[in-house]
Amino acid sequence: MPYCVVAYDIPDDRRRLRLSRVLWGMLDRVQKSVFEGELEERRVDRLEERIRRVVEAREDAIRIYLLCPACRRRIRSIGPLPLREDPDVWVI
Numbered sequence: 001m002p003y004c005v006v007a008y009d010i011p012d013d014r015r016r017l018r019l020s021r022v023l024w025g026m027l028d029r030v031q032k033s034v035f036e037g038e039l040e041e042r043r044v045d046r047l048e049e050r051i052r053r054v055v056e057a058r059e060d061a062i063r064i065y066l067l068c069p070a071c072r073r074r075i076r077s078i079g080p081l082p083l084r085e086d087p088d089v090w091v092i
Contacts, residue, residue, distance in 0.1 A: 003072040004044055005036040005065040010055065018054045019062075022047075 006023055010016040010033075020029070026047055027035035039047065048064060055062055067075070 001038050001040055002044065002066040002068065003036065004039045004047070005034065005067065006047075006051075006062065007034045007065075008055075008060065008062045009033065010060040010062075012056070012059065015055060015060060019051065019060075022050045022054055 004027060006027060008016075008019060010019060016033075020035075023029070023035040026039060026043065027037040029035050044064070044066065051062055051064075
């Protein structure tokens with residue numbers, strides 16, 4: 001399953017909020033304008049469709065990176081937000 005990273009730069013507050021809500025439902029926020037997490041390939045396609053409905057292509061910049069497991073292991077993080085791993089056990 002690919003690891004998906006979405007980064008964006010959107011000048012309009014309303015569109016930026018709408019996009020963050022779309023992303024929040026599928027990925028984890030790791031910075032103000034960066035979301036990431038594991039997604040099945042078909043869900044990545046669906047996410048891209050939803051992003052395209054929200055943004056204005058002439059004004060907004062969105063990057064979607066799909067990382068393989070080997071590439072994901074090479075991610076380096078500095079600061080208080082460590083990369084999230086899927087836990088083996090969920091406590092509810």
